[in-house]
Amino acid sequence: MIELKSPAEIERMHVTGRFIAEVLTEVGEIADVGVNLMELEHHVRGMIKRRGAESCYWDYAPSFGRGPFRNVICLSVNDAVLHGLPRDYTLRDGDVLSADIAVTIDGWAADSARTVIVGTPAEEDLRIVRATEEALAAAIDAARPGNRLGDISAAIGAVADAYGYPVNTEFGGHGIGRTMHEDLHIPNKGRPGRGVKLQPGLTLALEPWFARTTDRIVYDPDGWTIRSADGSRTAHSEHTVAITEGAALVLTRRPDEAVAA
Template identity: 75%
Template sequence: MLELKTPREIAAMGVTGIFIAELLDDLARRARPGVNLLDLEHRARELIAARGAQSCYWDYEPSFGRGPFRNVICLSVNDAVLHGLPHDYVLKDADVLTMDIAVSIDGWAADSARTVIVGTPRAEDRRLVAATEQALSAGVAAALPGNRLGDVSAAIGAVAADYGYAVNTEFGGHGIGRTMHEDPHVPNTGRPGRGLELRPGLTLALEPWFAAGTDRIVYDPDGWTIRSADGSRTAHSEHTIAITDGPPLVLTSRARGA
């Protein structure tokens, strides 16, 4: 079922979104060579508790995971791209780190992911991260009232194709609002003019993620962490947005917080 949100409810989601943007800013500043992933997890817990927010990840137990998930953030390094379990790993120079988090404040959720390069960047990693960021921007730009969900997916997939990256369709974006995952599913590639018509009040988490060399994935023994099947590096960018009568609102934008 689709639940269209009122302007007041979207504003409440925006409060959560600004907090997430600020939290990711804080963690990005701390993500340096020599920092342990567990330090970033603990910092995220501190910020969530101080704000009186609730983690959407804690005790999350979907069919694909070996749950319940007992962390508040997903931290995925290099060839890991989704659902990375924070663990005892010290970041190294040139590591690619994806931070993905969803929280709820006063009953309204938002979800965002950001990939950062730790220390000295490699050109090919910069290119990969830029591709996900540009794909996210293209998806947001296509999220106009009267357009179709396929227009959003096609816009994301077109950027991947331009960069030469294959697209996995097992995991993509999703509806969001009172809970972290709501209908509809938003694939990272698709056909324009197809699918659900976008209507004001629809709130979505768009999340293009690409691997440099493949669209196939494998799971770690932990049952959660998803990696590229060929070991190539990965990147992931995500925003929570709201469809309006005009341009979409990016609820997890750093610019809104500023």
């Protein structure tokens, strides 16, 4: 069931979103050559505890995972792109790190992800990160009342096509509100003019992610970490947005971003 949120409820989600933006800003600042993924995990645990927030990931046990997830942030490196289980891995020069986090504060959720390059960036890695960011901006621009869900998917897919990246549609965006995942699946490719009509009060997590040369995925033995099937590098960008009477309100926008507010 699709639940439209009131302006007051959206503002409560915005409170959560601002905290998530703070977390991902700090993760981007801390991630450096020689930093262990578990250091990042424990840093974020501390931030969540101090804020009085609750992780949406801790004990999360969907059908595709292997047992409950016992971490508070997904950290995916290089060819890993989604649901990366934090582990004893020390970041190296040139690593591509995708960080994804969802929490609730006072019962309202927000979800966001960013990809950063550790140390010296390779041009092809900068390119795929830029592609996901541009796809996310295009998705946000399409998230307007009167448009349809397919317009968002088509906007993401058009950017992927322009860059020459294949698109996997198994995992994508979703509804969000009182829980991390609410009704509506938003594939990262689709046909415009199709699907649910967008209305003010609809809250969505939009999350384009691409692998450089494949749309196929494989799972690590941990049952969670999703990688590109051919080992090509990946990137992931995500924001929680609210449909308004005009441009979408980005609830998880970080201060350093040039996306619509």
